Amino acid sequence: MSQIRIGVIGAGTISRMHFNSYQKNPDAIIVAVCDLNEERAREKADTYQAAKVYTDYKELLADPEIDAVSICTWNNTHAEISIAALRAGKNVLVEKPLCKTVEEALAVEQAVEESGKTLQVGFVRRYASNTRIVRSFMENGSIGEIYYAKASCIRKLGNPGGWFSDIERSGGGPLIDVGVHVIDLCWYLMGRPKVKSISGNTYTKLGNRSNVENLAYYKAADYDAEHNTVEDMANAMIRFENGASLLVDVSFTLHAKEDELTVKLYGDKGGAELEPKLTLITEQHNTILNTTPQINNLSFDFAAGFQDEIDYFIEVCQGTKETLSPVSDGVEMMKILCGVYESSRLGKEIYFD
Numbered sequence: 001m002s003q004i005r006i007g008v009i010g011a012g013t014i015s016r017m018h019f020n021s022y023q024k025n026p027d028a029i030i031v032a033v034c035d036l037n038e039e040r041a042r043e044k045a046d047t048y049q050a051a052k053v054y055t056d057y058k059e060l061l062a063d064p065e066i067d068a069v070s071i072c073t074w075n076n077t078h079a080e081i082s083i084a085a086l087r088a089g090k091n092v093l094v095e096k097p098l099c100k101t102v103e104e105a106l107a108v109e110q111a112v113e114e115s116g117k118t119l120q121v122g123f124v125r126r127y128a129s130n131t132r133i134v135r136s137f138m139e140n141g142s143i144g145e146i147y148y149a150k151a152s153c154i155r156k157l158g159n160p161g162g163w164f165s166d167i168e169r170s171g172g173g174p175l176i177d178v179g180v181h182v183i184d185l186c187w188y189l190m191g192r193p194k195v196k197s198i199s200g201n202t203y204t205k206l207g208n209r210s211n212v213e214n215l216a217y218y219k220a221a222d223y224d225a226e227h228n229t230v231e232d233m234a235n236a237m238i239r240f241e242n243g244a245s246l247l248v249d250v251s252f253t254l255h256a257k258e259d260e261l262t263v264k265l266y267g268d269k270g271g272a273e274l275e276p277k278l279t280l281i282t283e284q285h286n287t288i289l290n291t292t293p294q295i296n297n298l299s300f301d302f303a304a305g306f307q308d309e310i311d312y313f314i315e316v317c318q319g320t321k322e323t324l325s326p327v328s329d330g331v332e333m334m335k336i337l338c339g340v341y342e343s344s345r346l347g348k349e350i351y352f353d
């Protein structure tokens with residue numbers, strides 16, 4: 001089967017995971033890189049032997065020698081670039097979140113339908129081995145019907161600054177940035193139930209705490225602590241039409257003793273914890289068992305997860321697989337994320353019809 005010719009748009013921090021994974025896939029070839037920052041694009045093109053460098057994504061999309069693109073830019077550009085790429089006949093892997101608003105998400109969905117191309121939303125955790133293992137246990141009935149899930153992604157200190165903390169470019173803070181991963185993972189494994197209501201809270205009590213010394217944290221490629229218009233933390237209770245519920249809390253900063261990443265699912269036959277390390281909980285012969293699988297990575301492994309996601313995307317481009325994270329799921333996730341912000345703004349539970 002022919003190699004898929006790739007263009008990467010946005011050559012900042014996360015693009016490295018895309019470049020590395022494409023480079024390791026024999027069915028992919030990195031042809032072009034685009035970034036507003038030419039030096040950054042050129043540096044990535046040199047490192048990954050890409051022949052072409054662009055600073056205007058429209059020029060990259062006009063290139064007939066590109067079959068598919070990864071979009072690794074700021075969130076406010078995801079919808080615009082995705083729609084343009086689909087119209088230019090490219091398959092698209094767009095980083096999470098799909099975009100900033102439900103309206104944008106619906107416009108991207110329409111462009112997918114009109115173009116006949118595939119858009120894969122970068123819900124990378126869906127592709128990871130832990131998730132696949134939990135799914136196989138679920139498919140074999142070990143967990144039963146999941147009626148409750150709980151997820152936390154707490155950073156005691158970790159506002160990445162730059163565009164991440166500019167609500168115009170990011171669409172929000174920890175909820176839309178890291179909350180999206182854990183909410184999506186729970187929702188996906190719960191069987192993607194339809195959302196019924198959301199009660200959410202967001203807080204802007206602590207700011208970005210750029211004054212704190214002696215503690216390192218993730219920073220955007222263009223780190224700037226001056227401007228911060230996003231929440232510090234968010235929490236939500238999400239109710240689904242099938243009666244299941246999901247409780248979530250996330251932060252860029254919080255007076256917490258330590259960082260916390262937990263993803264827990266509770267079913268009527270058993271339970272599963274994906275984070276902090278994969279554990280399956282069952283009952284056998286009147287005894288409760290906590291089972292630890294013998295696998296390479298008991299928690300999400302960044303490099304392996306991205307490799308799995310990108311290998312899958314290449315097969316989608318070759319027409320041999322359907323994506324695990326289609327645009328319709330990106331739309332539903334935007335409804336949930338925007339619903340949490342809306343509920344917080346109104347100070348009450350909101351309902352979906």
Ligand SMILES: NC(=O)c1ccc[n+]([C@@H]2O[C@H](COP(=O)([O-])OP(=O)(O)OC[C@H]3O[C@@H](n4cnc5c(N)ncnc54)[C@H](O)[C@@H]3O)[C@@H](O)[C@H]2O)c1
Nearest residue numbers: 010011012013014035036037072073074075095096220221
């Ligand atoms: N899947 C994950 O685990 C994960 C982790 C981190 C970031 N992300 C997502 O990846 C995206 C990028 O995040 P990052 O951490 O790499 O940010 P970054 O700031 O390090 O890099 C973003 C790059 O995009 C470029 N850019 C912005 N608008 C552009 C445009 N219109 N055309 C060309 N280039 C443009 C910027 O110049 C910058 O170099 C975000 O959507 C973020 O949510 C995903």
